[in-house]
Amino acid sequence: MTRSEIPFFPPDLFEHDRKVMLDVIQDIGRDPRQKFILGEHTRDFEEMLRDDLGAGDVVACGSGTAALGLVLRAMDIGPGDEVVVPAFGCAPLAASVVEVGATPVFADIDPRTLVLDPASARRHITHRTKALMPAHMFSIMADMPRFTELAASHDLRLIEDSAVAQGAVLNGTPAGLWGEAGVYSFVQVKSFGMPGEGGAVVTRDPALGRRLRMLRNHGQQERFVHQAVGTNSRFDEIQAAFQRYRYAGFPGRLERRAEIAEHYTERFAPLAEHGLVAPPPGRNGRCHYVYNVLAEERDVLREYLAEHGIGSHVYYPLALPYQAAFLPYAPADERWPNAEHASARVLALPIYPHLTDAEVARIADAVREFVRHRPRAAAPGVPAS
Secondary structure, three states: OOOOEOOOOOOOOOOHHHHHHHHHHHHHHHOOOOOOOOHHHHHHHHHHHHHHHOOOOEEEEOHHHHHHHHHHOOOOOOOOOOOEEEOOOHHHHHHHHHHOOOOEEEEEOOOOOEEHHHHHHHOOOOOEEHHHHHEOOOOOOOHHHHHHHHHHHHOOEEEEEEOOOOEEOOEEEOOOOOOOEEEOOOOOOOOOOOOOOOEEEEEEOOOHHHHHHHHOOOOOOOOEEOOOOEOOOOOOOHHHHHHHHHHHHHHHHHHHHHHHHHHHHHHHHHHHHHHHEEEOOOOOEEEOOOOEEEEHHHHHHHHHHOOOOOEEEEEOOHHHHHHHHHHHHHOOOOOOOOHHHHHEEEEEOOOOOOOHHHHHHHHHHHHHHHHHHOOOOOOOOOOOO
């Protein structure tokens, strides 16, 4: 009997909510007001998140990437300014800075947690630095207490890329509320993903929220009266209503992700000496959007899992300074060794909340079997044992 496939990206994320989505589409589509963007559902969605977080404001927008750009523009960051960003991560970390005319400055990451290293960030601060933009990665929040101190000591803006970390809490403070502004992404594979694009900016500063609200809607506070050159980054009413419905189940989905991650980490702990390193254990500052291991034979492990019907994914195969798009911003004489090390070894395993216990055990067993029984590749000039 052939074993069923365990995909990395599940095709049935919203299957249980299909009827709700269809009902929402009908209700909003038949509403005589014909309001499909920035209506009462978006307002209620923003207020729900704001009240739950204890934020000063939440501004829903077109995507997590758009949210980063809106924050940079709202802070008047542009030509001549530098923003320190991680060398390892998703392209919008650097692209959003470039798009406002500023310069991304790449700092290295912590080799264990894979988030921006505060010491490396400090070394990259110059007289042109305007902001620090640490990003939470996979399941681990950046060291926000140290970044808060670093930003304050150098009079810098602190922007928190919490696109993957909605629901995480570090030392009692939710992801997104450590800096002057944080961003969330609602693209479908995120922890609070939805069937489409969307994002939000969260902030403790109502004045910043008002400026963001204006910029996301073509720079207007009242229709056709434009106070600034803005953009079109407006939120969809259907998605807002759907996400409001699904929010009640968000804590349970996060808890299930955490349980799966803890099972993996416990099972993989003995494998570190065999070339596979699991993320550090713990729940403080965690949101298990992705579960990444560092594997010396990453590509071979990925092939092995595929042969056994288990999907996996590589986030990210090339550090940002080595991407063609960002070479102009990467000094030729500089290296980012921890980012390089991570990009050659990271492999993400399935962790979506509706995995069964049997599927989770099967994934863990397959990884352990590969690591324990496969001879490790020898270093150059050293014979294999």
